[in-house]
Amino acid sequence: MIRILRDVGWTCDYNACEAKCCTDGIQLTLHDIENISKLGKSFDEFAVFDESTGTFRLKGKNGRCIFLSGYRCTIRESEPLVCRLLPFKVADVKYTDEPILTLAPVIECPGEGTGAKLDPEFRARIERDALLFLHEGQRLRKELREKGAKEVLQELKSRGKKTSGKRA
Numbered sequence: 532m533i534r535i536l537r538d539v540g541w542t543c544d545y546n547a548c549e550a551k552c553c554t555d556g557i558q559l560t561l562h563d564i565e566n567i568s569k570l571g572k573s574f575d576e577f578a579v580f581d582e583s584t585g586t587f588r589l590k591g592k593n594g595r596c597i598f599l600s601g602y603r604c605t606i607r608e609s610e611p612l613v614c615r616l617l618p619f620k621v622a623d624v625k626y627t628d629e630p631i632l633t634l635a636p637v638i639e640c641p642g643e644g645t646g647a648k649l650d651p652e653f654r655a656r657i658e659r660d661a662l663l664f665l666h667e668g669q670r671l672r673k674e675l676r677e678k679g680a681k682e683v684l685q686e687l688k689s690r691g692k693k694t695s696g697k698r699a
Contacts, residue, residue, distance in 0.1 A: 532631045533661045535654075539636045541618040542646035550602040552637060555591020557613050558621070560667030561674070563587075564687055566609040574688045585675055612664040616657060618643055624668060632665040 545553075559567075559578055564587060567577055577597055581588050589611065590597050598606045604614070613621065622635035634657070636643050649657070674683050 532629055533658045533665070534631060534633045535619065535657070536622065536633060536635045538648055538654075539618055539643055540646045540648050541636075541640075541644075542642045543617070544642050545602045548641045550595075550599060552614070552617055552640065553596040553599045553602075553604065555589060555594055555596060557589040557596065557611055559587040559589055559611050559613075560664060561587075561671055561687075562663065562667050563609075563611040565690070567606060567611075568687075568690060570606060570609055574684075574690075578687075580680060580684055582680065585672070585680070587671075612660055612667065615660045616664070619657060619661075621664070624665065626669065626672065630665050630669060632661050634661060 564574060564578055568574065577590050578587050579590055580586075596604075598604055598610075604610055616634060618637050618640055619634035620637050621632065623631075623633040625631045671683075678686075
């Protein structure tokens, strides 16, 4: 289930805010890692495993996303699911009988509160991406439980090498 705490009006103006949302440490799903690896990037170039939370995180440079050039995303077509949830951020995830993902507006975004309220098509896309994020979280938890972090990491790193080799 996806809960959106508050509907917002929003217009993205990443030049005005200098792409504040594009930070390091953004949570990555297995789906994200697979998509970015298809671009010829190896896992070690862009991701790290956070053992304390059991999640993958995006590496950065000077506190910013490593895929940010100026104020533009260089992997827009393969951007992480969390990025596609903007103007919302993940406020809470509960993995119960019915998993629940709660989204809250990114209030530090200068575009929040501007523009028209989210139209039904945009809201449906946000909900679809949020549901995929939730399912990917379940998939990662299952793989970590069944295989352990070390094996999951080895598989991701070896997949990235195969993909990088095909692109070279």
